[in-house]
Amino acid sequence: MISNDTALMAHLLRRAGFGASRDELEKYLAMGYDGAVETLLNPSDPGNMPDDLIRRYHVEQSELRDLAGSAAYWMYRMISTTSPMEEKIALFWHSLFATGYAKLNQARSLLNQVDMFRRSGLENFQDLLLELSRDPAMILWLDNNENHGTAVNENYGRELLELFSMGIGNYSEDDVKECARAFTGWTLGNAEYMAIRAAKDSIWPYGRIAWHFEYRDEDHDGGEKTFLGETGRFNGEDIIAIIVKQESTARFLATRLFEFFAADKVTEAGEKVIGEMMATYFSSGYQVRDMLRTLFHSDYFRSEEARFARVKGPAEMVVGAIRMAGNYQNPALGIEKVSNAMLYMGQGLLQPPSVEGWHEGLEWINSGALVERVNFAAKELSNVKSPGVRSIIDRLEAGSKNGVIEPTDLADRCLDLLGPIQVSEDTRSVLVDYATRQGDLHLAGHQPGDEAEQRVGNMLRLVAATKEYQLA
């Protein structure tokens, strides 16, 4: 019988991370739920594959000329991190503040944006919006380099309000114009040269040149502006200070966090939690970490209702399976194929489909993507040479009587060690029937890759193909 503590911790780690191997789960269980929440929310000195090793073996991830190597670089980080929440919050912001490679042709700057999400993503939302507004990838993505004191381009100002903070219906067209005016002169260094290189996808003569923020006071409209009922000679910082005071901003942010970390659908009980997160937003001075703490400690989040209430996104699916299998712990040929697998499932890192990011939840699932998801996870988890799978086999043997495992136990223990994953009775009976056809499993004296081990691999493959494995 799986304890509620174990199931709850696994649930937390699916949301604040990418799921957990049993070793990882036990480490967090030893902290207790409160301790685990604090550890996850306060990443300090995270361990991950060191940059020097990545750069030594992967020239493409050092230079970052192309998209494939750049996405793979982030994959390594997600796969190897000991602070999964840091990557998860970066992924959240990457989806919300969606910035794509195709228009920019500048992966280093996109990855610098992701670094910013890691650095500031759990901190003060006002500071984060300020950093976002100064982010050169975002500036070029939404044309703020074309937003001049004498010729306003509203693109960034509009999306800042509509997609990044308040949501449509909570401001006027005049507010958009005034907002845009306040961000005139916020551009990137060597903007004209970098813009032409981006537009031409120029790598010549010596490869990419990364970007940095530049403020051009002479290009800023310093005149009086009226924004959301307040009037002054506002610059961008003043606009953001007004935005973050709005209730609509609190609701927008709380809802998006809830949908990413708690459930695809907001129920009545979910609405109550969102209200609590909004209250925390104001009482904490706009701290994202505190909002998430409120969420993770809520009765709703801890209840069975919230478990498996989200469809895993492709990043969660791919990274979760690799972490469980224990693969790619060192630089290896083929990592770009893993990030490509995510792309085929509908989520290419650094290439969101538009500024609106990805449509999540059930929209992740279509027949093509489902086949990719199942095939990928099944392949990773059925390879009995993978260290994580070997660890599962060892645990199965250690928990058996003299190495003998009855078919029902084989199904239940595999479901447990891959999650624990809760499945319907129908799903469970399919797994048990499959195991029963081959009788008791004899693991005593097993050798790498032998028939007994392969039976475990086959059961893990079958679990990876269940409907329930698609859920987080």
Next chain:
Amino acid sequence: MSTQTQSPSIALDYVKTIGIVNNGLNGRGFANPYDTAVDSDGNIYVLNRCDPARASAIRVGVCNLDEEYLREFGRGNGSGDGQFIWVVAMALGSGNRLFITDEYNHRVTVYDTGGNYLSHWGVAGSGDGELNGPAGIAIDSTGSVIVVDQHNSRVQKFTDDGKFIAAWGSFGSGEGQFNLPWGVAVDGQDNVYVCDWRNDRIQKFSNDGEFLAAYGEPGYGEGQFQRPTGVAVDPEGFIYVADWGNERVQVLGPDGGFQLLLHGEATVSKWAEDYFASNPEEKAERDSANLKPDLPSHLNTPYHVSSQTEPYFWGPVSVTLDSQGRLYVAETNRHRLQVYRKR
């Protein structure tokens, strides 16, 4: 640009930049160069590591100081005769032979300078003569081939047809121990200098492996290193180090004392001039840009500075000397060589 001690015994003048990124599968330009060799006729051989998108055309390109692109050779990506997967380094031996290490195939492949595949030797393993990730390679005055056997944490010496002669080293940070070593060079007395990459130092050995000295420690200051990758020693004993993680080159005196730093000062190569001649609008914007910008504090690491400062070294992975005292610095991320000359 260089930074020197108050009374350096050596001076280097910037000569020129050779190169342009090659985004295709052949022709003029470089694709993530990892090492160079220069023959007595002044032909410059550039070992292109190539990223995965261009791995099918992994190759050696040949040019000269006048920036003429002469030819290229290789048999593509793989483990067949003459093929490569992850090339690391190259050394020019007698008989116009180029010895090229491949850290994925665990072997040394030999071509002649005309581009003809001759042989390969080495098998994966940890026994005498077996290799696990061969990296740096150098040839001493007797023709013996010194190979850095990175994952076995040792240096091995072979005859030029791959027969095992000697090995030394083990994993660790003590004298004569290594942590993922990379580049190697020999001096005029056949002493062996090894870039002890993850220990951030250069170790000097006699030709038969006796530990003589270690230079450097982890850090960003003068005489300190971050992951040194390449080393060369000139006839006077000056030691040139590709201080890769610090995105710079350091020159040490024969006693290992700091002499000077190079940060790189690349100019527009002849091939780059050709590009701009046919892209005048891009050239016009470039001419009004500041290619050495001041950067925000969070981007002030050597890697980030170099990613935004085109004239500086970015990924300076190897240093090679020619017989005229010229120094060739190969930059992986910038697909070019910056050439200096000893005054």
